[in-house]
Amino acid sequence: MIGYLDTSAFVPLLIAEPSSEPCRRFWDDADVIVSSRLLYVETAAALAQARRMGRLSDETHTESLLLLDRMWSEIDVTEVDDDVVTRAAGLAHELALRGYDAVHCASAEQLNDEDVVAASGDQRLLDAWAELGMATFDTHGQSGHRSRSAAEPSAHDIERSPEAPR
Template identity: 40%
Template sequence: MIVYLDTSALVKILIEEEGSEDAAVLWSEADRIYSSRLAYLEARAALAASLRTNRSNAPQHNEAKAELERRWRQLSVVEMSSQVAGIAGEVAEDYGLRGYDAVHLASAFASGGGNITLVTWDRDLAHAGLGSGLGVAPAPIP
C-alpha cells in the first residue's frame, strides 16, 4: 500500500491522541509513504503548540521532535513545485479547501494519483480526496 500522510496523520504518530493507533498501523503497513515538505513545519508547529498548552511536557516534546526527525527520514518528501502549486490552486477552488489542505491534496496526486491512499483526519480534505478518486483512510465521517 502506498500512502500519503497529511499533517493530521503525521501528528497522530507523534502525539498520543484519538486515532494514534490507527495512524501507526497505516504507517507500519505501508510499502511507501509520502508527505509534503509543508507537513514538517506544520508538525513542528503542532508539537510546539502541544507544549505551550501543556498537552505535553518538555521530555515528551523532545521525544516527539526526535521521533519526527526519525520518521521524516523514512518517508518520501513531495516538494512544493510550481506544478504542485498549480494543482493546489485548482483543488482549492474545486473543493473549497484551505490553502494547506489544497497543497496536501495536490501533493498526494503528485505522489501517485489514483494508486495512493490519502491518510487524513481532516474531514474536508478527506471528502475532497474521495471526490477526486483517491482512497482515503480512515473513512471520513459523512
C-alpha cells in the first residue's frame, strides 16, 4: 500500500491525539508514505499552535519538532508544482475544498496508482478523494460509505468508492 497522509493524519504521529493509534497503524501498514511538501509547514504550524494553546510544554514541543524531522526523512515528498496548483484550484472549486486540502487532494490524485490509500481526519477531504475514485482511510473512524474506518486500518480491505479500480 502507498499511504498518502494529510496533516490531520500526520500530527497524531507526533503528539498524543485520539487518532494517534489508528494513524500509527496506517503508517506501519504502508509500504511507502507519501505527502505534499506542504505537510512539513502545516505540521510545524500545528505544533506551534498546540504549544501556544498550552497543549504542549516547551520540552514536548521541542521533542515533537525533532520527531517531525526524523519522520519527514521517511516520507516520499511530492512537489507543489504548476500542475498540482492548477489542479488544486479546480478541485477547490469543484469539490468545495479549502486551499491546503485542495493541494493534498491534487497531490494524492497525481500519484495515479491504485495502491494509493489517502488518509485524513477531514471528512470533506475524504469525500473529495472518494469522489475521484480513490481509496481512503478515515483516521477518526467515522462511519460512512466512502471512508475506511480507523478501527480496522488493514491495507487489505481498504474501502474504495464504486468508481475506483480494484
